[in-house]
Amino acid sequence: MLGYLLRRLTILLATLLAASLVVFVVLQALPGDPAALILGTGAREDTLAALRHQLGLDAPLWWRYATWIGGLSVGDLGTSFTYHVPVAELVRQRVLVSLPLAAFAIALSTLIAIPVGVAAAARRGGAVDTGVMGVAQIGVALPNFWLGLLLILLFAIRLPWLPASGFPGWDAGAWAGFRALILPAVALALPQAAILARVTRAAVIDTLGEDFVRTARAKGLTRRAALWRHAVPNALIPVVTLIGLQFSFLLAGTVIIENVFTLPGLGRLVFQAIAQRDLIVVQDLVVLLAGSVIIVNFIVDLVAAWIDPRLRRVGA
C-alpha cells in the first residue's frame, strides 16, 4: 500500500510540474503586456518600464519560472497584479465559496440521482421509469447557465424568495451564505443528476441480470432485499467513478455559473485574471485546479477499492 501511495504521489507531482510549465509557457506566448493593460493608452514608455520592473516582469523568463515554482514549493503563491494582495489570501476567500458550492452541487446531484436511478431500474419499463428517464433526457440537454437564468427569473424575480446574484459572505451568517448558493447549486446539480441517474439506472439494470442476484432471489430474498443488498452495491463502481469525473466538469461549470450568479469563487477569479493578464493568479489557479482534479481522482480510486475488495488486490 505504501509503495502504491508513493507511486501516486510521484505521478501527482510530475503532473503538477508539467501543468505549471505548460501554463507558464502558454501565458508568455499570449499577446498582451500586463503593464500596458494596467496603465492603459495614456501611459508613457518610462512608466510602463517602471511598472514592469515593479511587477518583476523585466527578469529573464527562466528566472521568473524558477522563482514562481520555488515560491509554490514553500507555499508562497505570490502577489496579484490587480488586487495587490497575496494570491493565497484571494484563493482562501474564493475557496470558501467554490468548495461549498461544488460540495453542495455534488451532494444534491447524488442524493437526487441514486434513488431516482435505482427506482427507475427496479421498475424498468414502468410509468415511473419512462417518466423519470424522459425528464432526465431533458436534464442532460439543458445547459447549466440557461437553467441558472431560468431559476433566477422564477425564484428571485417572479417569487422573491432567493437572491438573484452575489454572495454576502459567510460573515453575514451561515444561512445568508447558504441561501446565495441554493440557486447556483441547483443549476449545477440538475444536469449532472440527470446524467448520473441514467448511469445509475443502467448499472443497476446490468447487475440485476447477473447470476448472483438470481441466486440471492433463489435463496429466498425479497426483490427489495436483493436489490439493495446485492445489486446496488455492485452497481456503485461506475457511479462513483462518474461522480469523480463530474467533479472536473463541475470545476469547469463553476466558471460559467459563478459568472451567471456573480459569485466570488475560483472560477470567476480565473476568468477575470485571464482578461486582465494577472499572470501570477492564472498560473497559480491552473496548478491548483489541476492538483485538485488529480487528488479527487486519487480519492475516487481509493473509494472504489474500498467498495470492491478485488480492486484493492490488483491495485496494491
Place this chain on the structure above:
Amino acid sequence: MTRLFAALAGSVLAGLAAMATAQAKDTITVGMVLEPPGLDPTAGAASAIREVTYANIYEGLTRIDAKGQVQAGLAESWSISKDGLTYTFKLIRGAKFHDDTPFACNIVKFSYERAMAPDSVNAQKQLFEPIARVECPDDGTAVVTLKRPTALFLFDMGWGDAVMVSPKSAATNASDPVGTGPFKFKQWVKGDRVEMVANPDYWGSRPKLSAVTFKFVSDPSAATAAVLAGDIDAFPLFPAPEALDQFKADARFAVHVGTTEGKTIVALNNTKKPFDDIRVRRALAYAIDRKALIEGAQSGFGAPIGSHYTPGDPGYIDLTGQYPYDPAKAKALLGEAGIKPGFTMTFQLPPPTYARRGGEVIAAMLDQVGIKAKLVPIEWGQWLDQVFKRTDFDATIISHTEARDLDIYARDKYYFNYNSPEYKALYKQFVEAVDPKVQSDLVGKLQQKLAEDEPNVFLFALAKVGVANAKIRGLWYNDPVPANDMTGVSWAE
C-alpha cells in the same frame, strides 16, 4: 441542538436587522460591470478605479463636477500669474486623511512629486510633465510653477490620477485606500463588492448617505435580475440596453440617458496604404450612416460627432454635417483614389459591444460602396499589443474615453499615426494661450482641422444609460469623467 438553534436564530436576526437598515434608506448599492483592478487611481488607468473612488474616497486640488466644469476641491481658491506660469492655491484648512494625517501643502508637494518621479507608475504621467516645481510658503498655500503655460492644467489636476495621497498610506492605497473624501473605505470583498461608510470627520458638508456599496455584476442578464430584485439600487452604466423598455414601463425604476466623453471612432492606420490617402479616409466617412449605426449597434443611444470632441465639451462646434451619408460620393472618391471594388480591409474589434456590433453594421455599409470588411474580434490585451503598441492594423473601432483629449493628435507617435505639422502648431498655440476667448477659438480650429483631415472616421459619443430606483436623487446622469460621485446622492421620502 440548542446551539445550532441559537446560531440559526442569530443569523435570522442578523438578516432582519440588515433588512431594517435597508428600509431606513440612507444606504445605497451601486452596480458596476467591471471590478476595479486595485483602488489606487494614481497607479492604473481603469475607469472602474475612478468609478468607485473618485470624489468619494479621494479628492484633488480641483474637482470635475457633473457638467464637466472645474470646481474647487482641496484648494478652496487659486490665482494664476499673468504669464500663466505660476498657480497659487489656497488650501482647505482642517482637512485630514482617513488615517488622521493632516492635509497641508507638504501633501500637495508629495503627491505631485510622487507622480512625476522616475519610478512613478502613474498612468497619466504626462499630465504632470509641465510642472517645474511645487513650493510651500506656508502650510495653507501651495505654489505650483509650470515650465510653460498649460491651458487645461486646472482641469487636468481634477483627474483621478492627480488626487492627494498621504505619504503614510500611498504605497498600500491599491488594497486599502486612504483619502480625504466624504466616504471612508470599509472593506473590499474581492470579486463581489467594495463597501464604504460616511466619514464623520469630513471637512466639507456631510454626505446624506451613511454607507455606499459598489457591487460588481458583469453578466447583463444577471445585472437586469439584480436591479429588478432590488439587490442593486442604481446601475449608472447599465449593460443590457435590450432590457430598458421593461424598466421604463415600471414605475419603481427610472431610466437616465446622458452623455459620456467616449468618442467612438474608426481609427485608421494613417501611414498604411491606402489610408494615407485623404480621399480614401473621406470616402469611408461618407460611406458610414452614423444615425443608422447608433440605431443598429447602440439601440439608438449615442450622439453623432464630426470631430474628436463631444457635444458636452466647452467650445464644441457641430461638424457632423462635414461628411453626410452619401454612398455615391464615397464610391466616386474611392474611384479617384484608384480603389477597385472588392478591396478588402481588416477591422480589429476589441470586446465592447460598440466595437463588435458596430463592426458588423459598418461592414454592411462598406459593402454598399464595394469595400469588403474583414472583422477580427480580439481581446484587450491583444488590442493593446497589436494595434496600440505595434500599430499593425488597417482599422479598429475604439472609444477614447479621456475627456478633451485633443492632444493625442498632436503626439509624435500615437497608434493611428496622424502626423500633421499644422495641427501640432495649432495645438501648441492652444495650450499656451492664456486668454480664455483665444483658447475657445483655438479649440474650434482644432476640431475643424481634424474634421477636414479626417485621420479617423468620427462616429458618435457613447451614451451613459443608467437604471436606478425612482426614489434616488442626485446621481450623475452624464459622465464627464469616469466617476460615481455619491456626495450629493439621497433617497426621496
